[in-house]
Amino acid sequence: MNKSIRHIYLTAAYILQLLALLHVVSCTGENTPPSDISNPNGRNDDWGYVGPGGGGAMFHPAVSPHDPDLVFVSCDMTGSYVTYNGGDSWRMFNLRGVNRFYVFDPNDPDVVYARSIALFRSTDRGNTWQVIYPVPEAIRGIVSKGDHAAEILVTGDNTERTVQALAIDPEDSKKLYAAIDIDGEPGLYISSDWGKTWTKEFELNEPVKNIFIDPSSPADKRKIMITGSTSISFEDGGDLHVHALPDDVERFTEYAAGYSSKTGKMMIYAIKGRSYFDPEGGRPGIFLSSDYGKTWKNIQDDLISKCHPGEEFPEWRAIATCQNNPEVVYVSYANFRTSEDSICIGVAKTGDAGETWNLAWKDKANQPDAGSAPNFKSGWLNERFGPGWGENPFN
Numbered sequence: 027m028n029k030s031i032r033h034i035y036l037t038a039a040y041i042l043q044l045l046a047l048l049h050v051v052s053c054t055g056e057n058t059p060p061s062d063i064s065n066p067n068g069r070n071d072d073w074g075y076v077g078p079g080g081g082g083a084m085f086h087p088a089v090s091p092h093d094p095d096l097v098f099v100s101c102d103m104t105g106s107y108v109t110y111n112g113g114d115s116w117r118m119f120n121l122r123g124v125n126r127f128y129v130f131d132p133n134d135p136d137v138v139y140a141r142s143i144a145l146f147r148s149t150d151r152g153n154t155w156q157v158i159y160p161v162p163e164a165i166r167g168i169v170s171k172g173d174h175a176a177e178i179l180v181t182g183d184n185t186e187r188t189v190q191a192l193a194i195d196p197e198d199s200k201k202l203y204a205a206i207d208i209d210g211e212p213g214l215y216i217s218s219d220w221g222k223t224w225t226k227e228f229e230l231n232e233p234v235k236n237i238f239i240d241p242s243s244p245a246d247k248r249k250i251m252i253t254g255s256t257s258i259s260f261e262d263g264g265d266l267h268v269h270a271l272p273d274d275v276e277r278f279t280e281y282a283a284g285y286s287s288k289t290g291k292m293m294i295y296a297i298k299g300r301s302y303f304d305p306e307g308g309r310p311g312i313f314l315s316s317d318y319g320k321t322w323k324n325i326q327d328d329l330i331s332k333c334h335p336g337e338e339f340p341e342w343r344a345i346a347t348c349q350n351n352p353e354v355v356y357v358s359y360a361n362f363r364t365s366e367d368s369i370c371i372g373v374a375k376t377g378d379a380g381e382t383w384n385l386a387w388k389d390k391a392n393q394p395d396a397g398s399a400p401n402f403k404s405g406w407l408n409e410r411f412g413p414g415w416g417e418n419p420f421n
Contacts, residue, residue, distance in 0.1 A: 085420050088128035091349065092135035096151060100125040106140070108152045121146055121155060122168070122177045129192045133199045143168075143177050145189040145204070147221070158221040159204070160187050185209050191252075193237035197245055205234035205252060214252060214261070228266045230259060238283040240292045240318075251294060251318055253281045258294075258319030269319040275311065279303045282345045284352030291316045293352040293379065297342040301360070302420070310342050312357060314380060325380025329357070332385065337363040344421050353379045358419040360391075368392070371418040372399060389413035 082103030090096035095112040106125045107116045123142035131137035140146045145159040157165070160181055167180040181187065188207045195201035202217040204224070212230040214237075217223060232254040243249035247263035255277040258269045271278060278296040280303070286293050299310025312326040326342075333340065340362035348354045355376050362370045364385070372387035390397035391414040398408050407416045 083420060086125065086127055087421060088130070088138075090130050090135065090138070091132065092130070098125075098128045098138070098140070098152060104142075106142075110151070119152070119155075127192070129194060131194055131199050132196050133194075137199070139192055139194075141189050141192065143179055145192065145221070159189055159206070159224070161222070190234040191237045193239050193250075195245070195248070196239060196241040203237050203239065203248075203250060205230065205237060207233065214250075214259075228259070228261070230254070231268065232256060236281050236283070238281075238292065238294065241285050242290065249292075249318065251283065251292070253278070253294075253296075253319075255279075258315075260318040260320075262318075272313070272322045275313070275322075277304065277307070278313070279307065279342075280345050282347040282352075282355070284347045284349045286352050287350070288353070289316070292318065293347070294319060295345050295347055295352075295355055296322070297345045297357065299339070299342055301341040301343045303343065310339050312342060312345070312380065325376075328381065329374055329376075329383040332362075332364060332383070334363045334365055344419055346421075353377060355380065356386075358421075359385075360418050364388070371413060372402075373419065389418075 082101040082105070085100050085102060087097060087099045095110060097109050097113065098106065100106050102124055104122075104124050105118050105120055107118055109116045121140060121142040121144075125140045125142045127141055129139040131139075134149075136149055136151050138148050138152055139158075140148070140155070144157045144165075146155040147158050148155045160179060164181050164183070165179055166182050168177050169180055170177050178186070185208050189204050190207055190212060191205040193203045195203070200218055200220050202221055204215045204217070205212055206215045206224070207213075212233055214227045214230060215224040216227055217225070230252060234252055234254055236251075236253045238251040238253070240249040240251075244263075248261070249263070250261040252259040252261070256271060258271075260267045260269060275298050278298050279301060281294060281296045283292060283294040285291075294315045296313045296315075297311065298304075298307060298313070300307040301310075310326065311324050312329070313322040314325050315322045330339065338361065341360045342357050343360060344358040346356045353376075357374045358372075359374055360371045362372075362385070364370050368390050369392040370385065370388045371391045372385060372389050374383050375386040376383045387402055388399045389402065389408075391412075397413045405416075
């Protein structure tokens, strides 16, 4: 048979098969939703959603200091989620990329900031969002790059701008402190008008993880800590000091801080060591500084003492403290061998700034059939796959 004629016959056969399939679908109605289902977005002529799915881990949970039922969390597959009822139900939203952090306004319970491909602000508890940095008039377009088609803003001056960290003045919501990287050069910037204009205060020597403000410092001369992997920059009334890490510490992976009314001091915590975020990190450590990062004390001894003798050190993945009661600290741990036959994951807690610790959440990762902690209300992941599937918290 002539090749061209054979090609026509094969093409026609494929078309007939497709038409037959479409006829079956239209007759059975299996792909037609019931007429009594309304779309969650309020429109029945548009696409809606059926809930989260598709994989990806969850990062950066943030709980409102004004309302503990208001929580945000980010998926590394670009979706973000908000709950207004403490997790009973969630709404998915998307800011064109992975959200790296959320910051709540300390004075206005309706205002929250989020950073994905730009810095966004919501004035209605995350229902709607507006870009505030780069300023909208400087944005010329958006391009997609890489095998994930990640979106990147194009500015009028062709610079790449990233807000690495953000803090809001505890007494003046108009005043924002941001670590902004412009073409690989990070700096501390301040805005006094809700982010409409920015002034560069200092150049910084490395990418920034956090900005912490001492709420007891004078409003016109704030004491500010700017954390990095290998140093702490401390602004004291207009002067910038850079403190190196302890001699036996190459890098810190994560920080947390709060102001103690008991001691009248800022308490800043940091963790180091081999973990998900630093596979080559070596021996772990949990550190505390009460002098803005100038000196540090390792406070993990009581926690390490709970390990089975002669075993490897566990991993510290994440750390968090109470903003107004920083003597309370939580650490996410993994590979914690508590006995010869039990390797645990979960969360450790201290109420006295690391003098004593307890394993508040303790799943037995190597015993999936009976591994979940008795005080942990598990979901279907643990029930079907064991606690190792869900892991210990990332943040």
